[in-house]
Amino acid sequence: MVETLNERILTGVPVSGGSALGVCYRPVEKRFTREKGSPAQEADALRNAVSRAGKELEELVAGLDQLAAEILEFQQVLLEDDDLLEPVFSRIENGESADAAWAVVLAGEIAEYRAADDEYMAARAADLGDLRERVLRALSGPQRADDGPPDGAIVVAGDLTPSAFLEMDWTRLAGAALGAGSATSHVSILARARGVTMVVGLGDIDAPDGEAVALDGRTGTMIVAPSHETRARFQEQISQEAGLKAEEAEIAGKPAVTRAGRKIRVLVNVDDPSILDGLDPEICDGIGLTRTEFLFSKGPPDEETQLQAYETIVRWAKGRPVTIRTLDAGGDKPVPGVTLDGEQNPFLGVRGLRLSLLDRPLFRVQLRAIARAARLGPVKMMVPMVTAPFELDEARAELDLALAELTGEGLAHARPECGIMIETPAAALTAEDWDADFYSIGSNDLIQYVTACARDNPNLAKLADARNPAVLELIARTVAAGKARGVEVSLCGDMASSPELVPLLLSLGLESFSVAPAQVGPVKLAIGSAEGDVANGD
């Protein structure tokens, strides 16, 4: 109780959203309490939990490849190891609960594996840890069904995988605070797209389950056990933000114009057509980026599957331009059966268009699907991760071949415009030399390659700065190249979705922002309140 008198302030990296107040919910480290029974009941409970854990593992293994299955097999056989279980049952016989006995024995084993001074043994300690948690969860049995986070909770974790993030119902949760991660990690991108209040890079978060927590998604501050004053301040902020949200919702439906009268295009980024459900196309000037990787999550999709997805998006846009990025696999986005294994440095490896040009049959299928969708409305094809102009020439030659095939087969199609992403310093510095129909600045990768800071390294989060003058210089040069060649320049990275960066980007001459759907209102509001003179900032 003494602790609650002293609020603890943690500083991390802001990702998205505004102010949130809630109780801490730790999804992974969650502990369960159950009533202890007689020794006989406890022994039964353990036997049931072990058998349930075994069944779970069996089901899990059934869907895995051989390597993963073999790793889990070690856990399976441990559940049948009488020598391992014997001391647990003997502790239970002496009056310990099944939970406590199991946890203590496993903790001893884990410590022994860790102390083995052998990297391989130490790694097996993680298997034992995994097994310990699985059996503890199985022991909590029927309590598990209603064990999800309470409404309005703030999820606190060391890190969250994108799949764990997507499994949670964020309409019921107030926000997320992560120890690791950076503003450009995939889970951050997901949070921004859905308008979830999130702070990452907080380091060790000393907040137990159920503790009161305040979170500020704009400043990157987390306050554990907030004082009365802090709570009142956050309540105030939350109601102000609600008012602002209403304002943003209103402005989202109107065209974006700066105070100086410059008309700005605001487009949306799409990572999965399902994000368009319930989204009104009237709020945007089209789609500035369609990430097609979602189609490849289970390996390469066929032409019809791709065509259906692209058609859904083109139909949604109702005549507005739709930019479809060709497969941007590789780097931190491996695709089973497509990306190359064993690259020492995948971010500098065969990714984006480099991969498409290496696997021409795969590329051809995607180009055919894009060209066929283009018959329904203006479609722009965008190639990612390019370094030298001959890559665009090769992509165009492939497009020509795809179009010729479609003509030969009598399939309806149209030629899409063909533009490039500006992500490498080489492309930014030579933008004027490219015969591109448009440019789109991928600021996340551009920042990574200009500052030499990995996107997901929390230790570099402050160094991977969007405002680094070198980054801004390359954006300004790209905008100038586009003006000189009379083609559109947009920015589709996270910078465009950040209202606080809008005045800066306007001053660099940018007139087209492609943003996460949840950021259309905030970005339009920032545009409307910026002076918006070129090279004059705000």
Place this chain on the structure above:
Amino acid sequence: MSEAASNIEWITASALIVDETGLHARPAVKLTKLAKTFEASVEIRGEAQERWVNAKSPNAVMKLKAAYNTPLQIRASGPDAAAAAEALADLVERNFDG
């Protein structure tokens, strides 16, 4: 059981560990699974190790940390002891194949 241990008659065998990673998880799993198919008590120990461990316990086998290119000693006692010792030695010699 431990008091009777000294009176038990053991059938022994030995085999060289040829897996370069030593007796690790995958081989340990295979070895214990095979040992469990016999009724006999089966124990193993590494070279220069004093203590015998239960060959039917994956956890114990794992912690044995028997290393690459060292002989693994096997002993078995019970109705099918001879077959057990031979089968385990064979598995190790075959580099836990199959």
